[in-house]
Each structure stands twice: as C-alpha cells, then as structure tokens.
Amino acid sequence: DQQVKQNSPSLSVQEGRISILNCDYTNSMFDYFLWYKKYPAEGPTFLISISSIKDKNEDGRFTVFLNKSAKHLSLHIVPSQPGDSAVYFCAADATTSGTYKYIFGTGTRLKVLA
Amino acid sequence: ETGVTQSPTHLIKTRGQQVTLRCSSQSGHNTVSWYQQALGQGPQFIFQYYREEENGRGNFPPRFSGLQFPNYSSELNVNALELDDSALYLCASSLPSSGANVLTFGAGSRLTVL
Numbered sequence: 001d002q003q004v005k006q007n008s009p010s011l012s013v014q015e016g017r018i019s020i021l022n023c024d025y026t027n028s029m030f031d032y033f034l035w036y037k038k039y040p041a042e043g044p045t046f047l048i049s050i051s052s053i054k055d056k057n058e059d060g061r062f063t064v065f066l067n068k069s070a071k072h073l074s075l076h077i078v079p080s081q082p083g084d085s086a087v088y089f090c091a092a093d094a095t096t097s098g099t100y101k102y103i104f105g106t107g108t109r110l111k112v113l114a
Numbered sequence: 115e116t117g118v119t120q121s122p123t124h125l126i127k128t129r130g131q132q133v134t135l136r137c138s139s140q141s142g143h144n145t146v147s148w149y150q151q152a153l154g155q156g157p158q159f160i161f162q163y164y165r166e167e168e169n170g171r172g173n174f175p176p177r178f179s180g181l182q183f184p185n186y187s188s189e190l191n192v193n194a195l196e197l198d199d200s201a202l203y204l205c206a207s208s209l210p211s212s213g214a215n216v217l218t219f220g221a222g223s224r225l226t227v228l
Contacts, residue, residue: 004156034216043118043204043219044157089156093215099170100145100208100215104156 003027004092006105014113019077021108023090028071032093034102035064035075037086044089048075080112116141118220120205126226127195135190135223139207145169146188147217148180151202160203163188192225200227 005024013019023033031052036044050057050064050073057064063076077084087109091102119138127133139146145164149157159172163182177193186207192199202224206217 006156036219041221043120043206043221044217045219046216049216091156094159095215097170099162100210101147101159101162101170101172102157102217104149104158106154106156 002106003030003094004090004103004105006088006090006108008108009106010109010111012111012113013080015082016079019075019080019084019110019112021075021077021088021090021110023073023075023105025071025073025092027092027094028068030092030094033064033066033073034091034093035062036089036091036104037084038089038107039086047088077110080110082112082114085110085112118205118207118218120203120220120223122223123221124224124226126228128228129195129197131195131227132191132193133195133225135192135203135205135225137188137190137205137207137220139186139188139205140218143207143209143218144186145208145210146182146186147206147208148188148190149204149206149219150174151204151222152198153201157204160190195227197227200225 034049035047038044087107091104147162148160151157161171166182181189202222206219
C-alpha cells in the first residue's frame with residue numbers, strides 16, 4: 001500500500017524552463033512534507049519542506065505547493081538548470097509515538113537539457 | 115561540521131551470510147535511522163535508534179537488527195541474507211525538535227546478495 005506516490009518516473013525539461021514534480025499522498029493525518037534530491041552515488045540531500053499550516057513555501061528557485069484537500073503537493077523549479085538533473089523524492093512525516101520516520105515516494109528522475 | 119559517513123560503500127555477500135554496515139552520524143545529531151532503498155523504489159524505514167535503544171521499527175523482520183553507540187554512531191546487522199536484501203542501505207541522522215525533523219543522509223552502502 002503506497003501511501004506516498006510519485007506517478008511520473010521521469011521528466012525532461014529544457015534549461016531555463018519550469019520543472020514541476022508531483023506527489024500524492026493518501027493519509028490525511030500527514031502534516032509535514034519534505035523534498036529530497038539524490039545524485040548518483042550520493043545520499044539524498046534535503047531540498048525544501050512544507051508544513052500543513054501553509055500552502056506554499058519558497059526557497060530561491062524552489063517552491064513547494066501543498067493542496068491538502070486534494071492530498072497533493074508539487075515542487076516547482078524555476079528556472080531549471082542542468083545541475084538540477086537528479087532523482088527527486090517527496091516524503092511525508094509519519095512520526096508516531098516518538099518514532100521519527102518518513103514515508104518516501106518512488107522518486108522522479110529529472111533531466112534538464114542544456 | 116562533518117556529515118554522515120557510511121562504510122563499506124559496496125559489498126557482495128552470498129545467501130545465508132551475515133552483514134554489518136556502519137554509520138557515523140553528523141556532529142550534534144543524537145538520532146539515527148536506517149532505510150533500505152531497493153532498485154526503482156524510494157527509501158523504506160527499517161528502524162531508528164535514540165539513546166542507544168531501538169525507538170521504532172518498520173515492516174522488517176527480526177533478522178534486521180542494529181546498535182547505537184554512546185558517540186551516536188550506529189550499526190545495521192542483517193542475518194541469514196536473502197536475495198531480496200540486495201539494496202542500497204541508507205543511514206540518516208537527525209536532531210529532532212518540535213515541528214521539524216530533517217534527516218541528513220549518508221551516501222549509503224550498496225549490498226548485493228548472490
């Protein structure tokens with residue numbers, strides 16, 4: 001049972017254009033979400049987060065939008081750069097009884113074409 | 115500030131053997147989590163350690179076990195290896211605080227079981 005879904009395994013975008021990566025979740029109790037970026041042979045690195053009390057969070061070229069009613073979040077990268085080519089994971093905070101854990105989606109491989 | 119380091123980076127074992135993976139947490143972090151990332155999947159929570167005790171476990175059998183040491187470093191042990199245990203094992207450290215728990219990942223240990 002996949003509680004966090006990233007339905008697009010891959011995405012190609014031209015340099016300078018907008019990249020939009022989508023993520024859906026099923027559990028309405030999730031109230032904190034993170035996006036991680038992963039390059040080959042490296043561990044995932046934290047990119048940006050959003051709490052359910054907000055519907056948008058921005059950090060430079062990266063913006064995350066949260067639609068709680070649709071149980072959907074998206075990551076926008078504007079403008080996209082070749083160095084953004086990586087696998088992007090969204091993750092939902094599934095902390096219970098003091099155990100801090102995240103449920104990850106399967107990832108979207110972004111390729112930014114120069 | 116040192117990040118999370120894991121060893122070994124790659125290893126090959128045969129079915130039925132045992133393996134130990136090691137992790138040094140980021141300076142100042144007191145909580146260590148282990149995740150398994152199978153090919154084409156997102157990271158899956160195995161368990162978490164806090165104050166040298168297991169503090170929550172995901173859907174993994176008892177042959178997956180761990181330790182946390184006083185310096186917050188950690189080990190993941192897997193007994194009776196199965197082919198399906200082939201995966202990237204990621205260690206993540208964190209310093210949980212109210213409202214935020216960003217995981218800092220190591221580069222992972224890639225295990226191949228033949």
